[in-house]
Amino acid sequence: MASVELRNIAKSFGSVEAVRDVSLSIGDGELVVFLGPSGCGKSTLLRMVAGLEEITSGDLLIGGQRMNEVAAADRGIAMVFQSYALYPHMTVAENMGFALKMLGKPRAETERKVAEAAAILQIEELLGRKPKELSGGQRQRVAIGRAIVREPEVFLFDEPLSNLDAGLRAQMRVEIARLHERLGTTMIYVTHDQVEAMTLADRIVILNKGRIEQQGSPLDLYEKPVNRFVGGFLGQPQMNFIPAQLVSSGGATELAVGVPARRVLQFANVVAAAGGTIVELGVRPDSISIVDPMLETALPAHVVVVEHLGGSSLLYVQVDGLEELVTVELRGKTAFARHETVGLRFDPQRVHLFDGGGKQIESRAAEE
Template sequence: MAGLTLTNVIKRFGAYEVVHGANLEIADGEFVVFVGPSGCGKSTLLRMIAGLEDVSEGTIEIGGIAVNDVEPSERRIAMVFQSYALYPHMTVRRNLSFGLQMNGNPKEDTERRVAHAANILQINELMDRRPGQLSGGQRQRFAIGRAIVREPQVFLFDEPLSNLDAELRVQMRVEISRLHKQLGTTMIYVTHDQTEAMTLADKIVVLRAGRIEQVGAPLELYDNPANQFVAGFVGSPKMNFLKARIEGKGASGVTVSLRADPRVKLTLPVSSAVAAGSQVMLGVRPEHFVNAGAGDTDLTVRIDVAEHLGHTSYVYATISDEPLIIERPESRHGGDSDSLTIGLSAARCFLFDAEGSRLR
């Protein structure tokens, strides 16, 4: 097992720079998830760690040793891809052992490693089947098994569950989390799925346009996002953003009014220097709305669509054409009304300036 350090890592394709000076510390045994929109550089960063892409500038260390010039096969890493990459004509047992045999690994040790992986994944009864005889979840489980037999210092996962249906994704997510607890090996996992990131990670790395925006534990990023981008990216459904205006500043903070309805005002404890009249964004998570009269102010929205999930409802609404998602813990939002009055609590709201920097 080993930790990993990225120091000023840059990646260029020709003159185009796609990763801009990434700095990151990953402790031995941590489960770290890279998240971000498509094209943000998360898979490129993972491929540089694996040695599948060269590092243009900077240093990658695994276990305290710089690996920039070390071949992928010598880095003691194992990678699990979105595609299963199994040999269709081989049995599962042969798939698991083939790479070790090709590398000249002793037969007894190969058999030990394959048996160990099969026991961990509880797949002994499937070892003599071929990939075509397996379900998608079983194939992905075997792809992970092929990584386990290498006994790596670091596991790398590149969106491994993207091809699975919703139920299988939940099942495999639990299995990967259980695997990490059992092996205690450093794992780095790339995904765009918020639920995967929040449930699997010890630490989340949020990327945007090749830059690391924030690093922290899942609930730390959820409760204390560094900026509007992180606030909008971490959490599902994502945070609502309402255009607002600074009305003035007093001893208890700044007072903002919604541009969609200037009668709706909130006073937030902001210490940053911000001028009256400034345009800002008020952020509120769908689950942080309260019942009318229970917060610091109320607002009335027009209901477009309501999704009733039994234990909760998601109300998709608008206020002067600004969209909102509101989570209601009840199984109904209040009947078939076209409108809904809800409360806002200043303690559960965020505030961002015009550039997206967090003010509160």
């Protein structure tokens, strides 16, 4: 087991900067998820840790040792690829034992370790089969088994579940979590699926355009996004972004939304410019409640679409003066129907304000 430290890591492909100045330290035994949209550099970052991609600048330390120039095979890592990358001409057992065979380990030792890994993953009965005789989930298990056999200091997962169907993905997610608990090995896990990230990670690192946007525990990121990107990326259904204006009113600052403007929120600590400050209100669908539209602090809206999800319902509502629909998540079934007029009330403790550059503005709701 080992810690992993990235110091000012950067990677360029020609003139394209894929990863810029990433510094990160991953503790021994921690499961860290690199999360971001495709092309954000998360896979490149992982491949640099693995040694499959050269590091343009910066230092990579695994277990305190500088690894920039160490060959991939000697870094003490094992990687699980998105496509599994099982050798098609070898049986499952041969696939799993291949690394040890190449190291010249005695056959008995290799067989014992393969058997142990197979037992952990419950794939003993598959050992004699070729990869093409396996289902997607079984192949994924074998790929993980191959990594376990190597007894690495650090496990690297590169979108390991994205080739599986939804049901299997959920099942494998749980298995990877249990595996981490059982082995206690440091793991770095790359995904673009925020559900995987939220459920698996001790810590999520959100990447965008080659930079770290924010890192922290899943709930921290969910509740305190430092910018619009993080707020929008985490959470399903997505956070609503509503154009709004901060205006001074007496001692407090009020937030005006819609046409004609309704002053829906009051903040104690935010200062508005003289003519008002244009901001964006970020509010998750579950932080909006439906109230009487005639209330002064409610934002009137028309219901456009209702989606019944069983355990909850989604309302898509149109607010006068806004281009985009606002999503509202309600618990249980809902009696609201299309064309109905409703009032939106934003939970003042759970709203986020973002400035023109997308950065979060520290805000505290005023006492009502």
